[in-house]
Each structure stands twice: as C-alpha cells, then as structure tokens.
Amino acid sequence: GAVVSQHPSRVICKSGTSVKIECRSLDFQATTMFWYRQFPKQSLMLMATSNEGSKATYEQGVEKDKFLINHASLTLSTLTVTSAHPEDSSFYICSAIPGQASYEQYFGPGTRLTVT
Amino acid sequence: EDQVTQSPEALRLQEGESSSLNCSYTVSGLRGLFWYRQDPGKGPEFLFTLYSAGEEKEKERLKATLTKKESFLHITAPKPEDSATYLCAVQANFGNEKLTFGTGTRLTIIP
Numbered sequence: 001g002a003v004v005s006q007h008p009s010r011v012i013c014k015s016g017t018s019v020k021i022e023c024r025s026l027d028f029q030a031t032t033m034f035w036y037r038q039f040p041k042q043s044l045m046l047m048a049t050s051n052e053g054s055k056a057t058y059e060q061g062v063e064k065d066k067f068l069i070n071h072a073s074l075t076l077s078t079l080t081v082t083s084a085h086p087e088d089s090s091f092y093i094c095s096a097i098p099g100q101a102s103y104e105q106y107f108g109p110g111t112r113l114t115v116t
Numbered sequence: 117e118d119q120v121t122q123s124p125e126a127l128r129l130q131e132g133e134s135s136s137l138n139c140s141y142t143v144s145g146l147r148g149l150f151w152y153r154q155d156p157g158k159g160p161e162f163l164f165t166l167y168s169a170g171e172e173k174e175k176e177r178l179k180a181t182l183t184k185k186e187s188f189l190h191i192t193a194p195k196p197e198d199s200a201t202y203l204c205a206v207q208a209n210f211g212n213e214k215l216t217f218g219t220g221t222r223l224t225i226i227p
Contacts, residue, residue, distance in 0.1 A: 004159075032213065043203065043217040044160070057212070093159045103148050103213055107159035 002098045003027050006108035013084055014116055021079045021111045023094030029074035030096035034105065035067075038091040050077040084115045118143045122204050122218035129194055130226050137189040137221045139204030149187050150215065151180050152203040160203055163189075194225045 003026040013019045023033055031052045036044040048069050049057040056069035066088075068080040077096075081088055091112055095105040121140045129135055141149065148167050152160035164173045166182035173180050177198065179190045189202055201222045205215040 002162075006159075034214070043219040044215075045217075046214050049212055049214060091157075095159075097213055103207055104150065104162055104165050105213070105215060106162055107152070110157070110159045112157070 002104075002106040004094065004096050004106050004108040006092075006094060006111050008111060009109060010112045010114075012114045012116060015085055016083055018080055018082045019084060019113060021081075021092055021094075021113075023077045023079070023096070023108055025075045025096045025098070028096075028098040030077075030098065031074060032097055033071060033077040034095045035069060035077075035079050036093045036095065038093060038110075044093060047079075081113065084113070086115045089113055089115045118206055118208055118216040120204055120206055120216055120218035122202075122221050124221060125219070126222040126224070128224045128226060129191075131195060132193050134190070134192045134194070136191070137202055137223070139187040139189070139218055140185060141187070141204070141206045142185075143206045143208050143216070145209035147207045147209045149182055150205045150207065151178075151187070151189055152205065154201045154203055154220070156201075163202075191223070194223075196225045196227050199223055199225045 005024045007022045033050040035047045038044050047062045050069045050071040052071045058064045071077040093110040095107045119142045123138045148165050151163040154160045164180040169184045171182050177192050181188045201220040203220045205217045
C-alpha cells in the first residue's frame with residue numbers, strides 16, 4: 001500500500017513553454033500532498049504544500065505564479081511550471097500522507113524536467 | 117529554524133563491513149524523525165519513523181535509533197544492494213506536516 005505515482009517521469013520542454021506534472025495517490029486518499037525539488041547531489045527542498053480544495057501554501061522564495069499547484073481531488077495534485085527557463089531544470093518529487101493517524105510521507109518516483 | 121545535518125557525506129564499505137550513519141538535528145519540538153533510502157533518479161523510499169528518544173526500529177540489515185539530539189542508522193553486514201543515498205528528515209510538532217531534510221549520506225558497498 002501507500003503508492004504514489006507521477007507522470008511524466010521525464011519531460012523536455014523549450015524555454016518559455018509550460019509543463020504540467022501529475023501526482024497521484026493510487027491506493028489511498030490524500031488531503032495533503034507536498035511538492036519538492038531536488039538539484040543534483042543536493043537534498044530535497046520543499047516547494048509547497050498542496051491541500052485538497054484550497055490554495056496551496058508555498059515556501060519562502062518559491063514563486064506561486066510560476067509554480068501553479070492544483071489539488072482538485074483526494075488522489076490528484078498537479079504542478080504546472082509556467083514559462084519555464086533552463087534554471088527550472090530539476091528533479092520534481094511529490095509526496096503524500098496516507099492516513100490521519102500517520103505522519104509518514106510516501107514519495108512518488110519523481111519527474112526529471114529539462115528546459116532547453 | 118529546523119536543521120538536519122548528516123554525516124559522513126559519503127561512505128564506502130566492503131561487503132559485510134558494518135557501520136553507522138549519523139543524523140544530527142535541531143527542531144522546535146520533534147514530532148518525528150524519518151529515514152528514507154533514495155536510489156539515483158528515483159524518489160525516496162520510506163524506511164523508518166522514530167518519535168521519541170530511546171526508540172529503535174529494525175528492518176533487515178538496518179536499525180535506526182534516536183536520542184534527543186541525533187539519530188543513527190546502523191547497517192549490519194551490508195550487501196551491494198544496500199548502496200544508495202540515505203536521507204534523514206525531521207517534522208516539527210507545530211505547523212503542517214512538512215519535512216526538513218538533511219543532505220544525505222551516499223553509501224557504496226563494494227563486493
């Protein structure tokens with residue numbers, strides 16, 4: 001149990017275009033999902049907390065107009081990188097918490113974004 | 117501000133050579149400390165949660181322990197398939213369930 005999927009696993013886009021990444025909880029409902037970014041040989045940095053049915057909470061320094069988050073259902077959150085630039089190239093990972101009595105976050109497999 | 121420091125940054129062991137990875141933390145009230153394993157190009161895989169000092173958890177060749185200031189991940193008689201980056205993260209009592217991660221220990225087990 002507690003499986004989280006992401007799609008796509010890899011995406012290459014041109015500078016100035018937008019790209020959408022999906023995060024799904026496959027066998028549980030998640031009222032809260034998290035989006036992280038990881039640069040090569042660095043640790044995970046939380047970008048935002050995604051709450052079902054409400055606006056996402058962004059970490060300091062993360063542009064909410066650039067990284068649009070939508071959590072439309074209890075099993076799906078999306079991250080849209082708008083007007084992408086090469087510096088947005090990174091590994092984006094989502095996570096979710098499967099239960100009310102647990103604080104354990106389960107992570108998706110990640111999405112490698114390359115902006116050319 | 118919550119902080120997590122992991123050491124060493126990288127560790128190379130011979131197969132069967134036991135060792136420990138360290139995670140030192142400062143947090144404004146610890147709700148939980150988490151250990152994850154991450155393979156290259158993949159998302160972190162959950163290993164353990166520790167909630168209070170003195171707690172220990174085991175899974176196969178791994179054992180995690182917790183004190184008020186640090187956690188250790190002990191690996192006993194490792195195998196090459198244990199090679200990965202091991203990440204430690206803390207979650208504070210207050211606020212949402214956000215995790216603060218350390219930079220990880222890159223473990224290589226040599227056959």
